[in-house]
Amino acid sequence: MTKFxxxxERLxxxxxxxxLDISTATAQDILADLVTSTAATLGIREETFVRSHLPNVDLTDLVAHLKQADDAQKREVADASPAVVSxxxxxxxxxxxxxxxxxxxLNHDRLAQGHRDKWEAVGVLDDASNCLTLLGEAVSNSHTTAQGTAVLWNxxxxxxxxxALTQTITNLRDGGWTFAHGRQLDADVATRMDDDLQILPQK
Incomplete structure (x- = not known):
């Protein structure tokens, strides 16, 4: 087994x-980011960091931060309200x-940039895909009344x-992401997303 x-496995x-159940793929991504960023800071090759430094890295604090983020996400879900949406x-x-x-x-290059950029992009993909999966089931169980058809969002x-929408809106408005058809289009899309976001219960 290699040091990486x-x-x-230690993580x-x-x-x-x-x-906290950390999948192998997630652990590999987290440590790959750690290796890349730390090796760059130290001015050494990534292979050198893995061979000489990674075995001595204390992963306790890293897991503690991951646990805090996981707990915060669970609290956010627990505090959220379901919604009946047309x-x-x-x-x-x-x-x-x-x-x-x-x-x-369209902004896939951000995945190859800094730690924060990568995880913001991955977070949007995860959140949007998870939501769309849940909505597929919710739409199939929608109810039609005299007032129209309603969908129960859990x-x-x-x-x-x-x-997903909040992060995308933020990145479009600060210029970090773009649809590559001009700033006005980016602003218009962000405004439309923000309008759609108001349909849902807010924090």
Missing amino acids: HEAV RQEGRRRG MEDTGRLIASLAQAVRCVS DESVVYARR
């Missing part, structure tokens, strides 16, 4: 000790979530949509 894979073991408005939100995914695709889908 040994570190992956997962420390996660289990704290009640089919028309659900369609608007689905379109906005699809645009968020498209935006990440608390998780509300949180996923809110996070």
